Amino acid sequence: DAGITQSPRHKVTETGTPVTLRCHQTENHRYMYWYRQDPGHGLRLIHYSYGVKDTDKGEVSDGYSVSRSKTEDFLLTLESATSSQTSVYFCAIHPGGSGVDNEQFFGPGTRLTVL
């Protein structure tokens, strides 16, 4: 299994509070991604990173920010959580390059509930 961990695995918070989710990898992969999974929507890309300090927006980036100060860590921050951000959040990594075995590996997910 690819070395990806997410923390916390479960979190309940209140509307208006800041929340930070952490993704940690031990694979030294260049690319890291944050997705959210919601019923009827599949997985949607929030933000991604293509290197240390290099990030870009995905499809559903409003209300989220990210930071990547080290190769191994990619943080997702909800500055002021809203109930619409209740979801399961997945981190993924990809080595880059065009190798036939290159693929995105997913973490175990973080279930976030905003009351």
Add this chain to the structure above:
Amino acid sequence: GNSVTQMEGPVTLSEEAFLTINCTYTATGYPSLFWYVQYPGEGLQLLLKATKADDKGSNKGFEATYRKETTSFHLEKGSVQVSDSAVYFCALTGAGSYQLTFGKGTKLSVIP
């Protein structure tokens, strides 16, 4: 932009039944196509993939063929098992990109 459409679920089958989950896509150029599987309480795992037209991806008895003429990548298995119960996602990456675009997922339940 890119998009993936897969059949709505849930799908309930008896053990040893034949499985088809339809997937069609819209993309410019020549995307790579993927099927991911999510078992209960877990993250997504790559099940199979195909990177060019007419390629067949296969794994664990599942198969899917990249059909450019019909822009499809249907997932099939000849004889499902209870352990195949999961949510299946069709996905693609555009040419020259690593970003995945997912379908909405199809939940499969296999009953003994």
